[in-house]
Amino acid sequence: MSGLFITFEGGEGAGKTTVLQQVKEKFEQDGMQVIATREPGGSVIAEKVRDVILDPLHTEMDARTEALLYAAARRQHLVETVIPHVKKGGIVLCDRFVDSSLVYQGVARGIGIDEVLQLNLFATEGMMPDLTLYFDVKPEVGLARIAEHKGREFNRLDQESIAFHHKVRKAYLHLQEREPKRIHTIDASEQIGDVLTKSLQEIQAFMEKKTT
Numbered sequence: 418m419s420g421l422f423i424t425f426e427g428g429e430g431a432g433k434t435t436v437l438q439q440v441k442e443k444f445e446q447d448g449m450q451v452i453a454t455r456e457p458g459g460s461v462i463a464e465k466v467r468d469v470i471l472d473p474l475h476t477e478m479d480a481r482t483e484a485l486l487y488a489a490a491r492r493q494h495l496v497e498t499v500i501p502h503v504k505k506g507g508i509v510l511c512d513r514f515v516d517s518s519l520v521y522q523g524v525a526r527g528i529g530i531d532e533v534l535q536l537n538l539f540a541t542e543g544m545m546p547d548l549t550l551y552f553d554v555k556p557e558v559g560l561a562r563i564a565e566h567k568g569r570e571f572n573r574l575d576q577e578s579i580a581f582h583h584k585v586r587k588a589y590l591h592l593q594e595r596e597p598k599r600i601h602t603i604d605a606s607e608q609i610g611d612v613l614t615k616s617l618q619e620i621q622a623f624m625e626k627k628t629t
C-alpha cells in the first residue's frame with residue numbers, strides 16, 4: 418500500500434512550519450506513521466547543500482546555480498527520505514518542494530517556470546505531491562511576523578526586497594490556479610489555531626476522498 422506525500426508551501430512568515438509540526442503531532446497521537454521533513458534538506462547530504470544555498474555570505478550565487486542546487490538537494494531527499502516512507506504506507510509532511518523552485522527560481526528570480534519545471538522533472542522523475550497546502554499571507558504581514566520572532570534562522574533570502582516577496586505570492590496564486598486539484602489555499606493571515614484547524618480539515622477531506 419502506498420502512503421501520502423503532502424507538501425506545505427508559502428512565502429516567508431506564513432506559519433507553515435509551525436502548522437506542519439502541529440499536524441505531525443496530531444497524526445502521531447492518532448497512531449499514524451508520519452514524518453516531518455523539509456526542503457532544502459531532510460537528509461544528511463541535502464542539509465549540507467542547504468547550508469551552501471542559504472549562507473548569508475553567498476551573495477554572488479547565480480540564479481541557475483541556485484536552481485540546480487535546490488534540485489540536487491531535492492533528488493537526494495526524495496530518494497533517501499520521502500520515497501521510502503511513502504512506500505511503507507506512511508505520511509510524509511514536507512516543508513516546501515518543487516512549487517518553491519517554480520515560484521522562487523522560476524518566477525521571482527526570472528529563470529522561467531517551464532525551464533525550472535524541466536530541471537525538476539529530471540530530479541524527481543515526475544513525482545509530485547498528492548496534496549499541497551499553500552499558506553497565503555500578504556508579504557507585509559509575513560515579514561512582520563518574522564521580525565517579531567527573531568529566534569528564527571535568518572537567511573540570505575530574508576534580505577530580499579518587498580517586491581520580491583510580492584512576486585512570490587503572485588506566483589503561488591498563479592500555480593494554484595493552474596493546479597486547483599492538488600494545491601489548496603489556506604488563509605494564513607488568521608490566528609494559528611484556526612490555520613491549523615483548516616489545514617487538518619483539508620487533509621482529512623483529501624484522505625476521505627482517496628479512500629472512497
Ligand code: TMP
Nearest residue numbers: 456457487513514517518521522574575
Ligand atoms: P524556509 O523559509 O522554508 O526555511 O525556506 C528557506 C528559503 O529557501 C525560502 O526563502 C525559500 C527558499 N527556497 C527556494 O528558493 N527554492 C526552493 O526550491 C526551496 C525548497 C526553497
